[in-house]
Amino acid sequence: MTAPVNPPPRPTISPSSGPLVPRLVNALLLRRSFYDDVAADPHATGPACAVFCIAAIARESASLYQLSQESKAWGAILALIVVFAVVRWLVYASVMYLIARLLGAPTEYRRLLRCLGFAETPAVLAVLGFVDERLYQWVQFGVGAWLLAATIVAVRSAARVGTGRAVVIGATGFAAYLGLGLALDLATRFPAPAPLPPEHLDPAPTAMRQSAIFA
Numbered sequence: 001m002t003a004p005v006n007p008p009p010r011p012t013i014s015p016s017s018g019p020l021v022p023r024l025v026n027a028l029l030l031r032r033s034f035y036d037d038v039a040a041d042p043h044a045t046g047p048a049c050a051v052f053c054i055a056a057i058a059r060e061s062a063s064l065y066q067l068s069q070e071s072k073a074w075g076a077i078l079a080l081i082v083v084f085a086v087v088r089w090l091v092y093a094s095v096m097y098l099i100a101r102l103l104g105a106p107t108e109y110r111r112l113l114r115c116l117g118f119a120e121t122p123a124v125l126a127v128l129g130f131v132d133e134r135l136y137q138w139v140q141f142g143v144g145a146w147l148l149a150a151t152i153v154a155v156r157s158a159a160r161v162g163t164g165r166a167v168v169i170g171a172t173g174f175a176a177y178l179g180l181g182l183a184l185d186l187a188t189r190f191p192a193p194a195p196l197p198p199e200h201l202d203p204a205p206t207a208m209r210q211s212a213i214f215a
Helices: 018-028 034-042 042-057 061-070 075-101 109-119 119-130 133-160 163-187 204-214
Strands: none
Touching: 018 034, 018 042, 018 109, 018 119, 018 133, 034 109, 042 061, 042 075, 042 109, 042 119, 061 075, 061 119, 061 133, 061 204, 075 109, 075 163, 109 119, 109 133, 109 163, 119 133, 133 163
């Protein structure tokens, strides 16, 4: 009798080496084993940063394309997008780190930083919203929900907590980060200039009155 042949084990995807696409797929599928590996691999910090930057570029892909057709300065804008993406990644991880500690789930900052970097992978799909304007709102909603789910999985692996606590920490941190972004956007928005009086809009009436006085 022939012994049954067991199928070969599925190769493990390393978060810090190998092709990028399989790592993005594992992050998109929210595989817990992959996020556990990300949290435990100190060499995955660089790739996590790269994923966060790729997601930021995907969000701004339509604007970048339009700018590249009109100006030669699009390369500088691309560099700024990358710089701001790195800053946003650090701020996001800091907010989530503080929320986790306040809710009684202290974790290592770098573990959380790596996991949240890969959790930004669903934002790459934002480019689909630029294919058709009618799909834009639906794509944005789907990407937002996917990002929240990925954040919860990331927190669960980084903080070594159960799903229930990860939901509370992830949702609270996600909402706090969005609120912080909205507050900064409102704080840095310049007020609209006051409308000019009618005589400043058209100098002709003023000139006519002055000529009548000196006539």
